[in-house]
Amino acid sequence: MEYEAVLREKLTEKRYVHSIEVSKAAVRLARRYGADVEKARIAGLLHDVMKDAGGDAQLQIIENSGTILTNVERSSQKLWHGIAGAIYVRDVLGIDDPAIFDAIRYHTTGRAGMSLLEKVVFVADYTSDDRDYEDAQVVREIAKESLEKAIVEGIAFTVTDLIRRDRTVAPDTIDAYNESLLALQAQAEKEKRE
Numbered sequence: 191m192e193y194e195a196v197l198r199e200k201l202t203e204k205r206y207v208h209s210i211e212v213s214k215a216a217v218r219l220a221r222r223y224g225a226d227v228e229k230a231r232i233a234g235l236l237h238d239v240m241k242d243a244g245g246d247a248q249l250q251i252i253e254n255s256g257t258i259l260t261n262v263e264r265s266s267q268k269l270w271h272g273i274a275g276a277i278y279v280r281d282v283l284g285i286d287d288p289a290i291f292d293a294i295r296y297h298t299t300g301r302a303g304m305s306l307l308e309k310v311v312f313v314a315d316y317t318s319d320d321r322d323y324e325d326a327q328v329v330r331e332i333a334k335e336s337l338e339k340a341i342v343e344g345i346a347f348t349v350t351d352l353i354r355r356d357r358t359v360a361p362d363t364i365d366a367y368n369e370s371l372l373a374l375q376a377q378a379e380k381e382k383r384e
């Protein structure tokens with residue numbers, strides 16, 4: 191498959207394996223929740239395509255495209271690869287699909303108003319089979335039951351970790367957290383009333 195050859199060239203072995211696993215996890219979640227399976231497969235496969243390219247190359251592709259970073263985005267190099275990756279996939283690989291663009295663009299931070307495909311790729315990234323952090327298995331089980339719950343759990347973990355390490359937290363991430371939490375609470379209220 192041609193995209194896998196691109197990944198082989200651009201990624202370390204570990205990241206290549208991660209990309210394959212995220213693609214598989216995204217397909218599983220897409221089937222379960224009714225997102226576009228083929229788009230989930232492609233976005234999952236390519237979400238980290240720029241991750242091993244280095245900060246300079248990431249910034250260059252972002253700046254060449256005319257994208258302006260916020261102060262928080264600029265302060266955190268970890269956030270560059272999603273933005274650069276989305277641009278690379280569109281402009282270099284020629285996959286001109288706004289849904290795939292956004293799924294890659296926001297896979298690290300999330301945002302308010304994520305599409306179903308964005309949520310699928312966001313959650314697939316931290317529930318894929320190669321992930322081995324302490325609660326990985328717990329979050330995997332949660333993701334089978336509710337995407338919103340998996341988003342809240344995943345972001346709670348990430349934000350706590352960022353704050354402990356004196357790192358900035360992207361407002362998009364907080365927006366995604368609040369929105370998913372409110373959706374869960376509204377759903378719980380509704381179930382109580384029924």
Ligand SMILES: [Fe+2]
Binds near residue numbers: 272298
């Ligand atoms: Fe990533």
Ligand SMILES: [Fe+2]
Binds near residue numbers: 208212237238315
């Ligand atoms: Fe990833």
